[in-house]
Amino acid sequence: MKKCVFLFMCSLVIAAFMACGCSTPRTSDTGRTAVEQFLISTVIENGIGYADFKEYSGKKIFIEYDYLAPQVDKAYVQGFFEMHLASQGLIVSRDPKNAEFIVQILCGVLATDANSIMIGTPVLPFPLPYTSLNIAIPEIPLFKKITRSGYGRFAFNILKAADRSPEKVISGIEASSSYTNWTILLIPFKSHDMPLKIREGSKTTFSVDSGNI
Secondary structure: OHHHHHHHHHHHHHHHHHHHHHOOOOOOOOOOOHHHHHHHHHHHHHHHHHOOOHHHOOOEEEEEOHHHOOOOOHHHHHHHHHHHHHHOOOEEOOOHHHOOEEEEEEEEEEEEEEEEEEEEEOOEEEEOOOOOOEEEEOOEEEEEEEEEEEEEEEEEEEEEOOOOOEEEEEEEEEEEEEEEEEEEOOEEEEEEOOOOOOOOOOOOOOOOOHHHO
16 A cells, blocks of 8 residues: 555656646747847947938938948848938938939948956866866856947948939948946846846736727
């Protein structure tokens, strides 16, 4: 009888473990982290957003994107640039024959970089005596700073569409952004200069009015 009860309890424990394993959510990571993407998008928005095209408000323009070819994030550059021009009253034409001006956008730099500094004890391997095994003593940072930065440089050539003669040059526009992980006396925290709020573990809810759909 006791053996049956023991086997029954073991079965319940195994079933519980199997149920927990089945409820584990599937996770995956993108090629670039969210922080890296925020850094790049902030640089694009700050850099392009600084350029002033208001004197061409109401004019039809055609945009040449040929010089963006090497940039990985050229699609977002194109989309935000057109949105920026629209916000300043310019009309983007898909046909250069219908445009009064041609705008060439150049992007010489659009990338992220990282650097770090630490004061403390690094990871230390520790061999176990009389065995071939090793254990590692984890890193103990008294002060640690890891900074990831985004950089961008933009320029714009404005040409007359009729003969492609130069109209105006906007150059030397540079933008940067940064995101820093700090650890001071084993206490971690973060800082950044991007217009966003990152709250780990926070929840976002949406309210939808089905009557308007």
